[in-house]
Amino acid sequence: MRNIPVAEVDGLDRAVLAIGTDYPPGHLLPCHEHRRAQFLYAATGVMRVGTADGAWTVPTHRAVLIPAMTPHRVAMEGVSTRSLYIEPGAVPWFPTRCRVVDVSALLRELVLAAVDMAPRYPEHGRDATVVRLILHEIANLAPLPLDLPLPADPRLRALCEAFLRDPGIHDPPARWAAALAVSERTLGRLFRTGTGLSFAQWRGRACVLHSLGQLAAGAPVARVAATLGYENPAAFTTAFKRLLGQPPTAYADSGAAVRGRDGR
Incomplete structure (x- = not known):
C-alpha cells in the first residue's frame, strides 16, 4: 500500500499493515x-520524532519504534517512509518508550516487499511468512543512541x-x-x-543529532562543524564518533543508494 492514511485500513484483521508514504520537503505531522x-522506517531523508518526554532523530536506513497510543509528532526532511502498523498483541515485547534502531x-528488503503485498494478505503462504520473519527481525534489532531526553x-x-532550533556547542550555561x-x-x-x-552532555548530544539532517542533505563535514561552533572538523568528528561509534561521513547523504533502488 502506498500513500494512504492508516485509518482507512486499520480495521483489517491482519497483524501487520505496511504502508509507504512520500512527504514534501519540510513536512510536519502534528501530534x-x-x-x-508503529515501525517507522526512513527510506530517504531524516525524521525527528517528538513526544512529551523526548526527541528521536531517525536518519536514512534507520527506524523508530513507536509504542501504541503514544502521542507523537514527526518533522520530515526529504523523507519517504515505509511504515509497519502492528497489532499490539502481536508484539508484547515492544518497547514502552520510543526507540531508534x-x-x-534483510529487514529492509522484507519491509520493502511488505509494502507491495495485498492489504488482506493470505493468512498462510509466502506473505504471512514474510510478516512472521519481519516481527522476528524487529524483536532483535540493536538500539541506537539517537534519543534526546527533554x-x-x-x-x-x-x-x-x-536551543534545538539553533544549537551551538559553546552555548554557555x-x-x-x-x-x-x-x-x-x-x-x-x-x-x-x-x-x-549533565548540561554539557545534553548540549553535545543535541549538536551531534542536529548535524544528521545537514549531513544527509550533503553538507560537507567542515561546514557542519563550523555551523555548530566546533573549533575544527576533527573536534566535531571526535564528538560524533564518541556518541554514534562512526564518523560523520557514515551519515553523509546516505539516502542515495535507496533513492536509486527504491525511489518510488
Whole structure:
C-alpha cells in the first residue's frame, strides 16, 4: 500500500499493515497517535520524532519504534517512509518508550516487499511468512543512541526547544542560568533531574543529532562543524564518533543508494 492514511485500513484483521508514504520537503505531522504499534522506517531523508518526554532523530536506513497510543509528532526532511502498523498483541515485547534502531539489509528488503503485498494478505503462504520473519527481525534489532531526553519543567523545556532550533556547542550555561534566574549549579541539578544528563552532555548530544539532517542533505563535514561552533572538523568528528561509534561521513547523504533502488 502506498500513500494512504492508516485509518482507512486499520480495521483489517491482519497483524501487520505496511504502508509507504512520500512527504514534501519540510513536512510536519502534528501530534497524533495510533492504535497499533508503529515501525517507522526512513527510506530517504531524516525524521525527528517528538513526544512529551523526548526527541528521536531517525536518519536514512534507520527506524523508530513507536509504542501504541503514544502521542507523537514527526518533522520530515526529504523523507519517504515505509511504515509497519502492528497489532499490539502481536508484539508484547515492544518497547514502552520510543526507540531508534538500526535496520539490517534483510529487514529492509522484507519491509520493502511488505509494502507491495495485498492489504488482506493470505493468512498462510509466502506473505504471512514474510510478516512472521519481519516481527522476528524487529524483536532483535540493536538500539541506537539517537534519543534526546527533554525535561518536564516548562521553562527549562522551552529553553531546550529553542536551543534545538539553533544549537551551538559553546552555548554557555551562564546564559541558561540567567534566563531561568538560577545559579549554574542549580541549572546543573535541573538538567540531571529532568534529562538524566549533565548540561554539557545534553548540549553535545543535541549538536551531534542536529548535524544528521545537514549531513544527509550533503553538507560537507567542515561546514557542519563550523555551523555548530566546533573549533575544527576533527573536534566535531571526535564528538560524533564518541556518541554514534562512526564518523560523520557514515551519515553523509546516505539516502542515495535507496533513492536509486527504491525511489518510488
